[in-house]
Amino acid sequence: MKLVYFIEIQMKVLVAVKRVVDYKVQIRVKSDNSGVETQNVKMSVNPPDENAIEEAVKLKEQGIATETIAISIGEDKCQDVLRTSMAMGIDRSILVKSQNSLEPLAVAKTLKKIIEKEKPDLVLMGKQAIDDDSNQTGQILSALLNWPQGCFISSLKIEDKKVLISREVDEGIEKLETSLPAVLTCDLRLNTPRFASLPNIMKAKKKPLEAIEIETLDIDIEPKIKTLKVIDPPTRKAGVMVKDVKELVQKLKNEAKVI
Amino acid sequence: MAVLVIAEHDNQVLKTSTLNTITAAQKINNEVHLIILGKDIQTLSDTSKSIHLISKVLKCDNEKLENFLPEILAPIIVKTALSYSHVIAPASTFGKNLLPRISALLDTTQVSDIIGIENENTFIRPIYAGNAISHVQTNQEINLLTIRPSSFEKCENSGGEATLEEIPFIDSEAKTHFVSKEVSKSDRPELGSARIVVSGGRGLENSDNFKLLYDLADKLNAAVGASRAAVDSGYIGNEYQVGQTGKMVAPELYIAVGISGAIQHLAGMKESKVIVAINKDLEAPIFNVADYGLSSDLFQAIPEIIKELDLLNQIDS
Ligand SMILES: Cc1cc2nc3c(=O)[nH]c(=O)nc-3n(C[C@H](O)[C@H](O)[C@H](O)COP(=O)(O)OP(=O)(O)OC[C@H]3O[C@@H](n4cnc5c(N)ncnc54)[C@H](O)[C@@H]3O)c2cc1C
Ligand SMILES: Cc1cc2nc3c(=O)[nH]c(=O)nc-3n(C[C@H](O)[C@H](O)[C@H](O)COP(=O)(O)OP(=O)(O)OC[C@H]3O[C@@H](n4cnc5c(N)ncnc54)[C@H](O)[C@@H]3O)c2cc1C
Numbered sequence: 221m222k223l224v225y226f227i228e229i230q231m232k233v234l235v236a237v238k239r240v241v242d243y244k245v246q247i248r249v250k251s252d253n254s255g256v257e258t259q260n261v262k263m264s265v266n267p268p269d270e271n272a273i274e275e276a277v278k279l280k281e282q283g284i285a286t287e288t289i290a291i292s293i294g295e296d297k298c299q300d301v302l303r304t305s306m307a308m309g310i311d312r313s314i315l316v317k318s319q320n321s322l323e324p325l326a327v328a329k330t331l332k333k334i335i336e337k338e339k340p341d342l343v344l345m346g347k348q349a350i351d352d353d354s355n356q357t358g359q360i361l362s363a364l365l366n367w368p369q370g371c372f373i374s375s376l377k378i379e380d381k382k383v384l385i386s387r388e389v390d391e392g393i394e395k396l397e398t399s400l401p402a403v404l405t406c407d408l409r410l411n412t413p414r415f416a417s418l419p420n421i422m423k424a425k426k427k428p429l430e431a432i433e434i435e436t437l438d439i440d441i442e443p444k445i446k447t448l449k450v451i452d453p454p455t456r457k458a459g460v461m462v463k464d465v466k467e468l469v470q471k472l473k474n475e476a477k478v479i
Numbered sequence: 480m481a482v483l484v485i486a487e488h489d490n491q492v493l494k495t496s497t498l499n500t501i502t503a504a505q506k507i508n509n510e511v512h513l514i515i516l517g518k519d520i521q522t523l524s525d526t527s528k529s530i531h532l533i534s535k536v537l538k539c540d541n542e543k544l545e546n547f548l549p550e551i552l553a554p555i556i557v558k559t560a561l562s563y564s565h566v567i568a569p570a571s572t573f574g575k576n577l578l579p580r581i582s583a584l585l586d587t588t589q590v591s592d593i594i595g596i597e598n599e600n601t602f603i604r605p606i607y608a609g610n611a612i613s614h615v616q617t618n619q620e621i622n623l624l625t626i627r628p629s630s631f632e633k634c635e636n637s638g639g640e641a642t643l644e645e646i647p648f649i650d651s652e653a654k655t656h657f658v659s660k661e662v663s664k665s666d667r668p669e670l671g672s673a674r675i676v677v678s679g680g681r682g683l684e685n686s687d688n689f690k691l692l693y694d695l696a697d698k699l700n701a702a703v704g705a706s707r708a709a710v711d712s713g714y715i716g717n718e719y720q721v722g723q724t725g726k727m728v729a730p731e732l733y734i735a736v737g738i739s740g741a742i743q744h745l746a747g748m749k750e751s752k753v754i755v756a757i758n759k760d761l762e763a764p765i766f767n768v769a770d771y772g773l774s775s776d777l778f779q780a781i782p783e784i785i786k787e788l789d790l791l792n793q794i795d796s
Contacts (some may be wrong), residue, residue, distance in 0.1 A: 241607070243743070246742075247607045247611060256606070256607055256611050323588045324582075324588070324589075325582060325583070325589075328583065347724070351606065351607055352606055353591065353605070353608070353723070354589075354591045355575045355591060356578075356582065357579075359549065359577075359579035359583070360579045360580070360583040361583075362580070362583075363580040363584055368653070368654045368655045372572060372575075388717045388718075389660075389718070390573070390671070390718060390726065391660065391662045391663070391718055392661045392663050394657075394659075394660045394661075395657075395658035395659045395660070395661075396548075396655055396657060396658055397655070397656045398655040398656065399654050407717075407724070408707070408724060409710070409717065444587065444617065444619055445588050445590060445616065446615065446616045446617075447614070447615050447616075448615065449613075449614050450613045451611070451614070452612070453609055453611065453612050456754075456770075458767070459754070459771055459772060460770070460771060460772070461771075461772045461774060462772065464773075465773065465780055468773050469784060469787040469791065471771055472732070472753070473791065476732070476753045478675070478731050479675075479699060479732065
């Protein structure tokens with residue numbers, strides 16, 4: 221009798237999801253200038269992280285990915301963005317609990333620890349968080365892991381272990397070919413994130429969510445940068461409405477002197 | 480210790496962003512060195528020696544550096560960075576892609592997208608799409624910074640006499656390979672550094688109508704920009720997007736046509752000296768930041784403006 225071995229091909233995708241002030245909220249600087257008010261304001265999944273979630277779920281639907289995991293680092297409340305991720309189709313979640321705000325380097329080190337344990341083949345994240353706008357975490361993580369880096373992607377194709385990406389760069393579009401495992405950061409144009417349906421929101425409540433205390437990971441999360449103050453931006457003084465094109469062109473020429 | 484600026488270039492000429500970054504570096508320390516990594520960059524390195532404010536050019540020339548893959552660039556820069564107090568790159572997609580890798584390899588936190596420098600340790604940067612301004616202090620052995628090019632003047636490209644030094648190439652055998660780059664060709668000024676920018680939004684309705692905007696831009700010798708909605712709808716390429724997740728611009732004149740003025744768009748253009756808004760909706764938030772607002776249908780207004788400009792030119796000549 222011949223023995224047949226089935227080797228199941230595993231492809232795990234990890235998605236990093238940050239909880240941020242919703243992009244529609246008009247933010248307020250705290251009166252003591254220590255930061256931005258985040259209490260009692262609507263919080264959401266960081267927008268490009270939704271594209272990362274959508275891409276992971278699509279890879280699973282296409283039979284390319286076998287498991288999708290979302291991870292968020294932050295306070296207890298980050299559970300809500302993980303539930304949203306699972307309602308969109310992510311299989312399970314990990315919350316790394318931290319009371320302190322973390323710099324991108326600390327976030328990346330935390331992700332690395334989890335990755336060493338979970339061993340995903342692909343890490344998808346947002347290209348930037350819309351609160352701190354650092355645009356660093358994916359690049360740092362890729363360097364820490366010594367994995368290929370693909371940033372600001374607007375298209376992704378995975379064939380066997382080959383990865384084809386289009387990156388949005390200042391000059392236009394750059395195409396790269398790389399291999400798994402890899403870290404990719406997503407632009408908003410990568411896809412259109414789905415809305416979580418009510419039944420899926422209910423189902424997501426039963427999906428596994430594991431919580432880990434950041435202290436147990438034994439990493440240096442001490443901030444290296446100090447925020448001295450956060451202030452309001454200078455406001456522009458109100459301008460004037462012109463009545464017609466003639467007046468506009470005259471004003472630009474004779475008053476503003478810019479043409 | 481001196482400050483090291485990472486040059487952004489296309490193997491032939493320096494991008495304007497490099498000249499902005501040198502100006503920023505000079506605010507930290509008088510001694511500024513420029514590191515250029517690329518392929519066949521002898522001419523580029525030689526001409527860079529004459530940049531005012533630079534005292535040394537460091538050059539690493541290798542065919543594997545042609546496409547600026549961060550996996551290959553970072554380890555070379557890290558080795559050089561050890562003898563500098565600050566390493567600075569522009570907050571362009573080039574700098575954003577590269578500097579965080581150096582941050583990882585040096586175990587140093589980077590400060591992103593700086594718009595002002597108070598002193599060698601204290602920097603000003605926008606957060607929340609420019610709706611708050613943060614003053615941060617960093618006192619690390621090596622300070623890594625990206626600066627927003629539109630917030631710093633470009634430095635003189637002549638008058639200097641820097642020395643040139645070769646640095647060794649280190650092969651990191653990257654698993655990433657360059658396939659191609661689709662670059663839009665245009666004779667118009669570069670969006671990031673143009674004196675005038677004419678930007679179009681969803682109000683333009685389609686890519687054909689954008690031609691109207693190109694005509695206006697050409698009359699003004701202006702660069703063309705766009706809102707995310709216009710790019711998402713396929714009216715124009717992603718390299719034209721202005722805003723929080725696109726390019727940051729601060730021209731002398733910014734003309735927003737058929738753009739509503741969402742905060743994410745304002746994040747990329749509200750530092751412009753003079754803002755003009757053309758929108759048929761009087762309630763559009765763009766009017767709150769505009770120096771001159773024209774409430775009108777753009778399809779009527781733009782041809783009229785072009786005609787007025789022609790008249791002006793006739794009078795002038
Ligand atoms: C000086 C300083 C002061 C700060 N002050 C505050 C403060 O007052 N309040 C506060 O809440 N935070 C504060 N932070 C933390 C800061 O807001 C960011 O969380 C941190 O710097 C990460 O940067 P970013 O989110 O902009 O990263 P980016 O590099 O822009 O993020 C890119 C991607 O990384 C992933 N990612 C980032 N963070 C997480 C996360 N926590 N969990 C999962 N995925 C993640 C996401 O996929 C995201 O799209 C401060 C940071 C600094 C450096
Ligand atoms: C995380 C995130 C990041 C983002 N980043 C960016 C970014 O970098 N840049 C950016 O631009 N957006 C960005 N956006 C999108 C932003 O929120 C807005 O959706 C977008 O800027 C709207 O583009 P618009 O003004 O062209 O379109 P709309 O908001 O649809 O406005 C069109 C305007 O055109 C006017 N109009 C229509 N027809 C005419 C006519 N015939 N004549 C005159 N006026 C006319 C209308 O009155 C309207 O005001 C981002 C959003 C998110 C969530």
